[in-house]
Amino acid sequence: MINAAIYGANGLTGSELAKILSQHPRVGKLYLAARKAIFDLPNHVSSINLKLGEIQIPSDVDVVFCCLGTTLKKAGSVEKFREVDHQAVLELGNRATQNGVKTMVVISSIGANSKSSNYYIRTKGETDEELLKLNIPSLYIVRPSLIEGKRIEKRFMEKMASMILKPFKIIFIGVLRKYKPIKASSLAHVMAYLAFNGHQNNIIESEEIHNIAQHIENA
Numbered sequence: 001m002i003n004a005a006i007y008g009a010n011g012l013t014g015s016e017l018a019k020i021l022s023q024h025p026r027v028g029k030l031y032l033a034a035r036k037a038i039f040d041l042p043n044h045v046s047s048i049n050l051k052l053g054e055i056q057i058p059s060d061v062d063v064v065f066c067c068l069g070t071t072l073k074k075a076g077s078v079e080k081f082r083e084v085d086h087q088a089v090l091e092l093g094n095r096a097t098q099n100g101v102k103t104m105v106v107i108s109s110i111g112a113n114s115k116s117s118n119y120y121i122r123t124k125g126e127t128d129e130e131l132l133k134l135n136i137p138s139l140y141i142v143r144p145s146l147i148e149g150k151r152i153e154k155r156f157m158e159k160m161a162s163m164i165l166k167p168f169k170i171i172f173i174g175v176l177r178k179y180k181p182i183k184a185s186s187l188a189h190v191m192a193y194l195a196f197n198g199h200q201n202n203i204i205e206s207e208e209i210h211n212i213a214q215h216i217e218n219a
Contacts, residue, residue, distance in 0.1 A: 001026060001027065001028035002026060002027060002028060002062040002063055003027070003028050003029040003030070003031075003058070003060050003061050003062050003063070004021055004027055004029075004030050004031070004061065004062065004063040004064070004065065004195070005030070005031035005032075005033060005048075005057060005058060005061045005063070005064050005065070006018055006021070006030070006031070006032055006033065006065045006067060007033040007050060007055070007064065007065065007066050007067060007068055007092055008033070008034065008050070008066065008067035008068040008069065009032035009033055009034045009038065009067070010032075010034040010035070010036060010038060011067050011068075011069070012147060012149045012150075012184045013067050013107060013147060013149075013184045013187050013188050013191075014032075014034075014065070014067035016149070016184045016185045016187075016188035017065055017067065017188040017191055017192065018030070018032055018038075018045075019188075020188055020189060020192050021192060022041075022042060022044075022045050024192065026196060027044075028044065029044055029045075029046070029058075029060065029061075030044060030045045030046070031045075031046050031047075031048050031058055031061065032045060032046070032047050032048070033047075033048045033049070033050040033055075034047070034049075034050050035049075035050050035051075037049070052083060052084065052087070052088045052091070053088075053091070055088065055091050055092050055095055056095065057092075057095045057096060057099050057101065059099065061099065061101060062101065062102055062103065063101070063102070063103040063104070063105070063195045064092065064096050064101050064103070064104045064105075065104075065105050065106075065191060065195070066089055066092055066093075066104065066105070066106040066107065067107055068084055068085070068088050068089055068092070068107075069084065069085055069107060070084045070085060071120075072119070072120060078119060081119075081120075081123070082123055085123055085124065085127060086123050086126060086127045089106065089127050089131070090127060090130050090131065093106075093130075093131050093134050093136065094134065096134070096136055097134045097135050097136055101136065102136075102137050102138060103136075103137070103138040103139075103140075103195050104131075104136050104138070104139050104140070105140045105141075105142065105191045105194050105195050106128075106131060106139070106140070106141045106142070107142055107144070107187075107191075108124050108127065108128050108141050108142065108143045108203075109121065109124045109143055109144070110143050110144060110145045110179070110205070110206045111143070112124035112125040112127075112128050112143055113125040114126045114128075114129055128141050128203065132202060138198060139202050140191075140194040140195075140198075140199055140202060140203075140204055141202060141203045141204065142187070142190065142191060142194070142204045142209055143203065143204065143205050143206055143209075144182050144187055144206055144209055145179050145180060145181055145182060145206045146181040146182075147181070147182060147183075147184050147187060148181045148182065148183050148184065149183060149184035149185065179206070180206070180210060182206075182209060182210065182213065186213045186216075187209065187213075189213065189216050190204075190209050190212045190213050190216065193212055193216055194212070
């Protein structure tokens with residue numbers, strides 16, 4: 001049995017991951033870290049407050065899942081965006097290292113590149129590079145394309161992108177397969193799979209995410 005913690009547990013992918021792990025036979029205790037308290041939880045699941053700059057990881061946690069992330073529009077400024085998608089993620093990674101956490105699975109983004117001219121993509125790339133420098137035995141950074149699902153908050157551009165791409169899903173084959181959107185529930189299953197089964201690579205690109213998701217569905 002392992003004890004796990006999900007940071008960003010009330011987000012789109014985090015909430016899907018919480019559903020999976022709360023029923024997983026290999027999970028002992030499960031901690032859900034979110035800015036807003038989560039109620040009506042099973043006995044083995046606890047809600048912990050998520051406060052940026054003061055992130056804590058329970059001492060008995062073996063696996064950390066990082067689902068922290070926002071958008072430039074929602075954050076309101078590049079500084080606030082970086083506070084969540086870079087500083088908070090690295091703070092969590094450092095806490096994991098200090099606590100001797102063995103496994104960490106992190107959501108990044110397709111195309112993450114520290115040299116990109118796009119601020120969002122560059123920030124994701126910088127964060128990934130810094131995480132890889134930490135002493136976490138099993139670190140898996142997933143880089144999905146557009147994540148589909150029902151969000152509590154409305155993200156207009158993501159909704160529009162999903163509507164535009166939906167009729168063309170059949171063309172996402174070959175070199176274009178990596179751009180195929182993925183359901184939040186499928187991504188959550190992939191993250192859980194990586195935590196329990198591992199992978200030969202630290203960075204899991206979009207196409208490989210789809211391969212693992214297909215493997216899980218066919219199992």
